[in-house]
Amino acid sequence: MDEITGILPVAGIGKRLQxxxxxxxxxxxxxxxxxxxxxxxxxxxxxxxKRIIFITGHLGNKIVxxxxxxxxxxxxxxxxxxxxxxxxxxxxxxxxxxxxxxFINLGDTLVEADTKELIKDGISWIVLKEVEDPRRFGVAxxxxxGIITKVVEKPQSFISNLALCxxxxxxxxxxLFDCLQELITxxxxxxxxFQLTDAIEMMIEKGEKIIGIPAKVWLDCGKPETLLETNRxxxxxxxxxxxxxxTVVINEPVFIDPSAQLRNCVVGPFVSIGRNVSxxxxxxxxxxxxxxxxxxxxxxxxxxxxxxxxxxxxxQKINLGDASQVSLMAEEESLF
Numbered sequence: 001m002d003e004i005t006g007i008l009p010v011a012g013i014g015k016r017l018q019x020x021x022x023x024x025x026x027x028x029x030x031x032x033x034x035x036x037x038x039x040x041x042x043x044x045x046x047x048x049x050k051r052i053i054f055i056t057g058h059l060g061n062k063i064v065x066x067x068x069x070x071x072x073x074x075x076x077x078x079x080x081x082x083x084x085x086x087x088x089x090x091x092x093x094x095x096x097x098x099x100x101x102x103f104i105n106l107g108d109t110l111v112e113a114d115t116k117e118l119i120k121d122g123i124s125w126i127v128l129k130e131v132e133d134p135r136r137f138g139v140a141x142x143x144x145x146g147i148i149t150k151v152v153e154k155p156q157s158f159i160s161n162l163a164l165c166x167x168x169x170x171x172x173x174x175x176l177f178d179c180l181q182e183l184i185t186x187x188x189x190x191x192x193x194f195q196l197t198d199a200i201e202m203m204i205e206k207g208e209k210i211i212g213i214p215a216k217v218w219l220d221c222g223k224p225e226t227l228l229e230t231n232r233x234x235x236x237x238x239x240x241x242x243x244x245x246x247t248v249v250i251n252e253p254v255f256i257d258p259s260a261q262l263r264n265c266v267v268g269p270f271v272s273i274g275r276n277v278s279x280x281x282x283x284x285x286x287x288x289x290x291x292x293x294x295x296x297x298x299x300x301x302x303x304x305x306x307x308x309x310x311x312x313x314x315x316q317k318i319n320l321g322d323a324s325q326v327s328l329m330a331e332e333e334s335l336f
Contacts, residue, residue, distance in 0.1 A: 002100020003051060004119065005173075006044040009090045010037065010107035011057025011081040016223040020306050025059045027107045028066060029227065030290065032234035032272055033255035036221050037063065039110055039234075041071055047119050049103055051075040053094045057084070086193025088180050095177040102173040104196075106166030110230065112217035119169055124208060126151075126200070127167040129215040137163035138197040140212050148210045153190050153197040164197065165218050172208060179203050224304050231288055232270040251285070274307075 014026030021029075027037040044052055052074055056063050060080055067076050079093050091104060103119065105111075113127050126148060128140055139160045141150040152159060170176045179202040183194050190198055204210060219233060220226040235253035242256050250256075251268035260277040267273070271284050274291035282295050287303040289295060294310045305311060 004047075004049050004101045004103055005094075005098045006047075006049045006052040006103045006105070007055065007091060007094050007098075008037075008040055008044070008052060008105055008107055009055040009081075009087060010063055011055050011060065011084070011090060012107060013058045013084075014108075014222075017227065020304065021058070023059075024307070025056075025063055026221070028062060029221070030272065030274060030288065031221065031227060031231040032238060033240060033257065033274075035066065036108065036110070036230075037066060038070065040105055040107065041067070041074065043110070044103065044105065045074065047103065047116055051077070053077045053079060053097055055079050055081050055090045055093055057081040086189070086195055088183055088194035088196040088199050091196055091199075092177065092180040092184060092194070095181070098173050098177070100173065101169065101171045102176065104168040104170075108220060108222040109166035110217075110219040110221065111165050111167050111215045113167070113213055113215045115167070115169070115213070118213060122171050124171045124210040125169050125213050126210060127165040127215045127218075128162040128212040129165050129218045130161050131163040132161070134158065134161045134163055138195070139163055142212045146211045146213075148204065148212050150204065151197050151200050153195045162212060165215050167215075168196075168200075170203075170208075170210075172203075175203055175206065175208055176200075179206070225302075227304065228270075228286060228288065228302060231272055232286065235270055235272065257291075 010025060010027045012026060014021035017026050028035045054063060054076065056078055064078050077097050081090050081093060111127050118125055126140065131137060135154060135156055138151060138153045139155060140148045140162045141160045142148050176199060179199040183199055219230040221230050235255060239253050240255045242250055242254055245262055247264050248262045249266045254268040255272040257273060257275045259275045260273045263280040265279050266283045268285055270286045272288045274289060276292045277289050278294045280296045282298055284300040287300050289305040290307045292308040293305045295305060296312045298311060298313055
């Protein structure tokens with residue numbers, strides 16, 4: 001079998017994660033102590049895939065730097081997406097670099113499913129998950145044996161509650177790229193974009209056998225609430241080791257980078273604290289505090305604090321972007 005190529009479309013602007021994505025691609029936002037992109041690359045590597053195409057766009061140079069610094073062993077190809085014309089268009093940009101089977105994982109999606117053995121079987125598949133409101137997703141219709149018979153992008157009338165999770169494997173990549181090219185050449189758009197879902201439907205109509213496999217876990221990292229949900233799940237699953245810290249009460253699971261400086265704090269559960277963070281007189285749970293942030297005299301929950309942000313005051317919940325400064329109490333005031 002030809003070598004499998006992975007494609008990670010990571011060009012998204014990440015509007016739902018602003019202000020954090022003004023200065024950082026959303027796939028580089030950390031959860032449980034590691035950028036989302038790190039988990040994605042680790043997953044692709046666990047499938048035995050060594051060649052990965054990154055479709056970059058917004059702040060793409062930072063993605064290149066991250067990959068080249070941390071994943072030197074992979075065969076990385078970077079393709080810049082200049083126009084945002086839909087996921088199908090983004091995937092089509094990789095056509096010239098793919099010969100054999102192709103694995104695709106969307107940049108804000110982490111899944112757990114029985115994919116490792118299936119990818120060796122040479123059968124095309126898509127990861128699916130039952131959802132309550134299928135109108136927000138591409139959905140699949142399957143027959144009694146699990147074969148997908150139809151896919152539709154964001155149907156407004158009910159046809160299935162099996163959502164496409166954003167993880168795909170196609171044995172016949174040439175057919176995929178031919179169908180994508182046909183969509184683009186004929187200017188066939190859905191919701192004004194060239195949809196990967198429409199290309200998959202064309203593949204099915206041309207006789208391609210694609211099966212649906214169930215997701216055990218589907219983690220979305222596309223907005224602050226789901227970013228925090230993913231952080232909670234990964235902390236619970238991985239249970240990072242955290243040593244005792246003087247004057248700090250730790251309610252596990254939490255991640256605290258060894259370089260962080262904490263004094264008079266209650267941390268956790270479900271908190272991730274990045275490199276060189278300074279915290280004093282803080283009570284925090286279910287939050288992510290990114291590198292170089294300075295936080296003091298606050299009670300925080302359900303919050304995301306950006307890189308190099310400064311926060312002091314009596315707050316309960318905040319979504320604070322990189323390098324921001326907020327102070328709501330006098331310097332001498334303390335919670336303790």
